[in-house]
Amino acid sequence: MSKLKELRxxxxxxxxxxxxxxxxxxxGCVMDGPVYPFTRGADYRLDMINLNSPNQVAPSFLSTHGRAIWSNEPFSLRVVGDNMEIITRSPLFVDDSGKNLKDAQQTLAKHVFALGKMPPAEFFRMAQWNDWIELLYKQNQADVLKYAHGIVDHGFPAGIIMIDDLWAEYYGRWAFSVRKFPDAPAMVKELHNLGFKVMVWVCPFITPDTPxxxxxxxxxxxxxxxxxxxxxxxxxxGYGALLDLSNPDTRKWLSDAxxxxxxxxxxxxxxxxxxDPQFYDDNDVTRxxxxxxxxxxxxxxFGLNFPYNEYRVNFKNQGAPLVNRLQDKSFEWGTGGLSELIPDTLTQGLLGYYYNCPDMIGGGEYLSFLGKKGDLDQELIVRSAQCAALxxxxxxxxxxxxxxxxxHLDLCIAAAKLHTQYADYILALAQNAAKTGEPITRPMVYDYPETPLQFVKTQFMLGDKLLVAPVLEKGATTKTVYFPAGQWQSINDAADVVTGSGEQTVPADLSTLPAYKKID
Incomplete structure (x- = not known):
């Protein structure tokens, strides 16, 4: 029986x-994934009233004891000793009817998520390709096609290709620059013939003093x-004017463009x-x-008008058929880099941003790549690809x-093909998410509450049948994995079956992504 309380x-x-x-x-905050879960005495606070986060945020929290809290408006939360102290401008709903994290997440799904629709299947079936790190602000037809042909010529699946910032002349003139793209329709047709779906970058800013x-x-x-x-x-x-999307005429103008x-x-x-919230102000005048x-x-x-969409920033909109990518990560193993992919991704799923994409392989924070051409850590790129593959x-x-x-190239191709190999399973999980709100990529404690705390940020479940434990440390050739009760068969060797529950150190050379399917 639901035990729903309303507090103020x-x-x-x-x-x-x-x-x-x-x-x-x-x-609450996807970028706080590395500090979740928190408990008594934690040094944690999240101020959503004065929000400044470049990733997804939702006024929702959920606990391993089955409790869920949420509000229709942003609130401020901090841990003080054994309590959470919350400042809220609107009612705070508390439901303590559940027994575990899954119950709490399903409570949020029932009361908060928008269920029923999902993004197109192509997002889940094959790897996506964004030309940002290769072209940055020098987008042009010849190099986009060169990039696309490089993908297929080297044996990668085609998938979705994204043409990033400055394909147009300036912000607000949403048409291909003929200087950079002399025949955009022919380019798109060629990309389609190669097997790609094509997306291009847009923003809510308008370059000043333009028509x-x-x-x-x-x-x-x-x-x-x-x-x-x-x-x-x-x-x-630089500097730009900002669209007022609360004005229906503005929405129509952008949608038509x-x-x-x-x-x-x-x-x-x-x-x-x-x-991003930082680009708006509570004193702005909008309709x-x-x-x-x-x-x-x-x-x-606004992106709900376009089935092929991608977002880095969202507030609320949980469960909607929007593709939510993680904030750009640095080309690093530890803080700010690879080690944050799992906890951030798991936070996305719990909050209802489960149609989610980890950051670009190796990281999308372009400053990390400047000056490193020919001197990149190849092992890091391979482990990043393996981490995202499932x-x-x-x-x-x-x-x-x-x-x-x-x-190292062959190992990245293998990671991309592994994702394609499991595409039907992943797509089925996405369809289930649209119906139930259950995450696609899940914390171990979602289905296995007994999982020890030290494993909740270093491994995860893809659905309820596939345990994935990517290598996150440079030079590692083994991985210590927690196996819940049951029989777990390696996807790399059918003869390798582990009996849980308990932890076990498994081999994990550079060619190996430790992953196990439940067989009983």
Whole structure:
């Protein structure tokens, strides 16, 4: 029986929720994955009221004791001793009817997630390719085609290809630059013939003093200040005006522009970037008086008009058929790099962002690659590919054939083909997620609550049948894995069957991704 409570903080008192003995909490912020789960005495706080996160965030938390908390509005939470202290501007809902993490997550699915739809199957079936690390801001037809042919010529599956920032002349003129792309329809047709779906990058910013800016300004379709002038906001590519997506005329203008790109060139969809809460302000003047988190939320909702979509930032919109990628990671093994892929990905799944893609293989933070051409850690790229291979999606950017020798290149090709090998299983999990809200990539404790804490960030379950334990440390040739009760057969050697429960150190040379399917 559901035990749903509605709590509120006042102008002087917080909501205080005791953390139970032995209880561990997940939630809120995807980039906080490495510090989840937290428990009594943790040094943890998350302020969603003054939010500044470049990844997915939701006003939801859930615990290993089956408790779930959520709100319709952002709140601020911190751990103080044995309690969570919460400041909230709207009702905080608490459901303590569950017994474990899975129960708590399913409570959120019931009350919060938008169930019923999923992104197109191509996102799950084959590796994705984003040309960002290869081309950066020098997008052009010849090099896009060179990149695409390199993919198939070296034996990789085609999949979805994303043409990143500056394919257009400037922000707001959403049409291929004829200087850079002299025949965009022919290019897209060639990419389709190679087996790719094609997506291009867009953002909610408008370059000032352009015809598009003048039109949007004169029709009050931009975010304004209190004097009625468009706000000009600094972002990573300079300064830009910001679309007011709470205005239906603005939504129609952008939707018409993007559908025209699809119609004129054959492009299949869009990578929706920016939209970070930091680019909005609660004092901005918009048609519907949006807060900064509502600005991010609405940017995410806009993508529902386009089945082929991708987001790095989202607020709420849990369970929606939106592809959510992790924030760009550094080309590193530890903090900020490979070690964060698993805990961040698991947090995405629990919060309802389960149509998720780990960051680009090796990392999408381009500054990590500058000055390292020909001097990249090839082992790190292989282990990054293996880590993503049995997640819901995987995405390459740096061209493996450019930076790897044949040995390491072959291992990356094998990782991409492994993902394709399990495509039907992954797609079935995505279909199940659309119906139930259950994550595709899951923490061990989701189906096996007895899993020791030290294994919850170093291995995961793909569905309830496949245990995956990627190698996350440089030079490692073994991996200590926790096996729940039952029989677990290695996907690499059918004769290798491990009986759980318990931990076991298994061989894991560079050619091996430790992964085991449950056979009883």
């Amino acid at each position: 903080s006042t102008l002087t008192d917080t909501v205080t929720l005791p953390i139970q003995e032995g209880e561990y909490w997940y939630g 598009e800016f003048h039109y949007l300004r004169d029709h009050h379709m931009l975010t304004e200040n209190s004097s009625g002038a468009p706000v000009i906001r600094q972002w990573w590519n 993007l559908h025209k790109v699809e119609h004129d060139t054959g492009v299949d969809g869009f990578k929706f970037d920016a939209g 519907m008086h949006l807060t900064k988190t509502e600005g991010s939320q609405l940017w995410g909702q 997640m819901a999606m995987m995405q390459f950017s740096v061209a493996p054939w450019r930076v790897l020798d044949k040995k």
